[in-house]
Amino acid sequence: MSHELIIGCVGKPSAGKSSFLNAATDSQAKVGNYPFTTIEPNYGVTYYPTECPCKKYDKIDACSPRYGRCDKGTRYIPVKMLDVAGLVPGASEGKGLGNQFLDDLRHAHVLLHVVDVSGNTNEKGEETTGYDPINDIQWLKDEIHAWIFNNLWKRWGNIIRKQQSTKSQADQMLQKKLSGYGTKIVLVKRALDNIDQREPINLSLWDKDMLHKFVDSFLDIRFPTVLVLNKVDQSTSDLNISRICERYPDYAMIPSSALAECFLRKMKSQNYIEYVEGEDNFNTHLENDKLKQCDDKLQARLEKLRDLVLFRYGGTGIQLAVKTAVELKKFIPVYPVKNLKSLACDKSGGSVLRDCMLVPKGTEVREFAGMLHPDLEKYYLYAEGINGQRLGESDEISESNNIIKYTTAALESKEKENDEK
Template sequence: MASSFVIACVGKPSAGKSSFLNAVTDASAKVGNFPFTTIEPNQGVAYYAIDCPCATYGLSAQCKPRHGFCKNGRRHVPVRLLDVAGLVPGASEGRGLGNQFLDDLRQADALIHVVDASGTTDDQGRETRGYDPVNDIQWLRSEIEQWVAGNVERKWGGTVRRHVATRSSAVDTLHAQLAGYGTRREVVQRALDGVAGAVDAQLEQWDAAALRRFIGEFLDVRFPTIVALNKIDMPDADKNIAAILRRYRRPAAAPVSGRPMLRDGVSEGNIVLTSALAECFLRKMAAQKYIAYATGDDDFQTQGEAGGEGLRPMDDKVRRRVENIRDLVLFRYGSTGVQDVVGRAVEALGYVAVFPVKSLVNFGAPGGAFRDCVLVRPGTTVREFARKLHSQAIDEGYAGAETVGGIQLAEDDVIVAGKNNIIKYSVSA
């Protein structure tokens, strides 16, 4: 089965979104199958890299994923990426492809916002100098907030009257208003918990400011956002990056535990420095056998270097370009950052990787160990996962479940990474 969540990639024209999408989805054309029966034209497949249990159990050579791939004990799990078009200021009022842009967001569980850190493109994507990229972060959030708030505020009077008449809970009433945004009830509950003490507990006492406060919290929970500060190797990027990191840094007095403090829907921990063009070029050079390189690596090898056996020689022009990438991106930042962006997006959702197996002795080896890996929402129980795997064969015939060490699992046990996320189900005859 496929993981059902979607990451939406947004960005103004010329921010580097197309290069970013090419950088994170290029491998899907080369690596086996992916578990999505239909990929729409504006969708692609990226990969979330995690430690695979095959390494723990000495089965790396026998690890044969049904979807994605595993290399040296690192499992690359397919995730769906949605390319959202039409992002310009005024999208909430229908500018550009605004209506399509906002409707596309309903499908998304998390957002990747590609931002031009160099400041060489204005809010319309036109060439300029000295533009402050923090503006892009702010107006993206503003557009989404205006979209949701406008829809809710238009119906708020009638919503409150029905709430009072039916004596519904605040969660149920708000969920009914927000369900059109692909919202689960628990998301609304978390948003309400987040404003507890800041707004009145009774919906009928909410004024416009209280409603806006709740909507802001709702967006923080519903659309966790990763900012990909792109073009980090261009002039003027350094000062813009420093300013953005200062703006979104956690205050020294803020508690370290708990959910990060957000501003404009962003925290310092969800900002990743990237060079999508550098990644695309390195991949191209690797495909043509000029360098040995894999996404996420902190360096590459060329002919004549250790690990560069069998590679082709480069002319001076190409060598200068790859050496510039090595100096300005890899040595300086540790990687091109594109793989980290996808990882942060999945981790922002708190998803857990689960490995269903038919045997806890050999995990499917020698025919193929750890064939399946499914990413599930946090809080998923053992029985809920059985239902997701196969509603008839496993759920209806459910006879029990256990994890490594023969430990029996209760139906309502929550699946936790590293504890009970390798699961063998038993079914009745």
């Protein structure tokens, strides 16, 4: 699996997933060739908001991201969002688009589960009243669990025989069988450790219950999930939100209204309001005479949205959901530069903080060089942090050392030649 963060957007039909994608992604953005990747047809691009170093180092006016944008010190970093096929109960048995859903899911690092908390759509996405959305949360987890469990259990006899004949460790055996889910050995070790299983482990002693326990632990690490409680503007949503929070206290939850965000973006594009995505308010003609004046009907609709969504929940929840997903998976923004004083990314001194890349927690300094370009790792000499201090090649990148200048053998040789001239 690529190191690049991919957010999987999942949910049953009619839960508001399409509206969420429209609200979270920007079809007008520059998405054709953003850093270190290509965009495939079934991917969209959303943006992770974080504080840009330009604010700390007084470079706001000079900051010039190549992809995404920087707005007064808030950096919006492009992130892939995968539109996973709609899910219905029985997906693990191939019902609906189950096979496509589960195959797509393998590419995601973290999931945003869009749940219709109004209770006005049933498990198949059909209109109804009084449906309990708590069921959606559990059966999504059950379907993914069944998919992985069944893939392991039908091969369990072979796995046991292979471990016995090769005298392999259990984590190595399990990692091989889970590699199709983008699984590294460290993840399997963590999943085993969380259920108090440590080497040497004899897999022949495991029964179905033990394997179920392992799969649960594996899922919590491999597919961490943010619940996006959508359609909070509906009158039937409040009680369901309270019940979901009580039932699933360990989940990250974000109340949201995707349709509200789409509407606010539309009004902004038509110059009726001044609105910044993620904020808890907007301005109209009454506060800014450069805007178009709303008629009474539009003004009433905007005020209702402000009261039911923005003031009550502190925003539409769309940007907060993306931010929560990135931080739940512990990805860190890193800024490679060529000049530590100007923070420029080219020799001319321009392109300040031009590039930014999100990397997994635990990424090492030299490892990141290879992510940027194979030659940077191949001819690596040393790396420096923002204050010019040398960074160890095995140092882990954190938010305190995420502005990095690399020097390679080829680059140092060229600089010496220039000095001699």
